[in-house]
Amino acid sequence: MAKMSELSDDLLVMILSFLPTKVAVSTSVLSKRWEFLWMCLPKLEYDDINDINVSELSSCQRYRNFIDKNLALYRAPIIESLRLRFLHDVICPEDIKRWVGISVSRRVQELSIIYITTCNEPVLLPNSLYTCSSLVALNLSSRVILVEVPGMAYLPSLKTLQISEVTYSTEESLELLLSCCPVLEDLSIERYKNDNVKELVIIVPSLQRLTLEISSECFSDEVVIVTPSLKYFKVTDQRDAFSYLIKGMRKLEEAVIDVEQNPEKLLISVTSVKRLILRVHTNHGVDPVYHAGIVFKQLEYLRLHICNDDWSKLLVQLLQDSPKLLILNIFSERYPWLREWEPCSWNIEQSSVPECLLESLETFEFSGYTGRPEESDFFSFILKNARYLNSFLVLREKKIVFIDF
DSSP states (O other): OOOGGGSOHHHHHHHHTTSOHHHHHHGGGSOTGGGTGGGGOSEEEEEHHHHOOTTOHHHHHHHHHHHHHHHHHOOOSOOSEEEEEEOSTTSOHHHHHHHHHHHHHTTOSEEEEEEOOSOOOOEEOOGGGGGOTTOOEEEEEOTTEEEOOOTTOOOTTOOEEEEESOEESSTTHHHHHHHTOTTOOEEEEEEOTTOOOSEEEEEOTTOOEEEEEEOTTOOOSEEEEEOTTOOEEEEEEOOSSOOEEEEOOTTOOEEEEEESSOTHHHHTTOTTOSEEEEEEOOOTTOOOOOOTTOOOTTOOEEEEEEOSTTHHHHHHHHHHTOTTOOEEEEEEOOOTTTSOOOOOOOOOOGGGSOHHHHHTOOEEEEESOOOOHHHHHHHHHHHHHOTTOOEEEEEETTEEOOOOO
């Protein structure tokens, strides 16, 4: 077996890359040879949760000095990944701005900033970040990060962008940021009450994956989405009222929709999907059924989360509008001990049985079985009419349930 001293520098650096950055830097005291090895690490991570005792003021100051010194001494021509994660008031906004500037000068490829603080001083990122030609992935997560996009912004290599809880200097800042990313493929936006953009505009021709999470505390007028290359779309919208204007999702393959009201405004834009996961939290008495005319001609997989007592209406309509459905997955989230649920009727005339049951459905799975009569009626309806069914499974707490009809 070879001794550590006989290994090449490249192999030693590879070994160090599996260690936390602070531990890897500490190996510099081992010998003259190890003194500078850490400076070639491809990935750097600074995390005040794991690296310091935040209750000691002197420890916090030493940590800031430690990062300052290390980034300035970094020798590798490219930083493959830099992750800054600070969950305490250890680091100030000017520190983050300075470190981001250093990473850009080292041609950073992946940059992640997660900054949770009680202070209200905004973090203004350097203009050089918005013209970083090497940047491939960017994650900004902090209520105090102020996105201020300069006019000459251009990110020619950026493919992945995650934005969470940030604020914007102007109404057009986000739209301007997206417009300077010509090869952007994956976009994730989380919006909370401090999000100050009234109209969310996403116009990205190259985008293939889009994830939106909008909290009930976020007040905005409209969401505009123009993404002709999109293949995956996930939206979680907790607002009681929303407005969506969506164009050009003809290549969409999978959609995940989790909303608090009738999903029609979103369903009408995702009719080309092959996989649909739907969760609708309508209040008691609110009809979750969408208008007729929406047909999912390519839909093969449907997962419906049951969250209310009108689930049979919505499900029947989805089955009738999905003629090629192969897999039906129902996940019950109803809690019968909270209040009484109205029974659902599955006495459907033979002439009204959905086409997919008669012609295509092969797999059925029901999770969250509670033993209520309408569930057994539903199972009988499936078994009676699904001519091509070859898999039927009912689960309660992840255990198979055998039903007597």
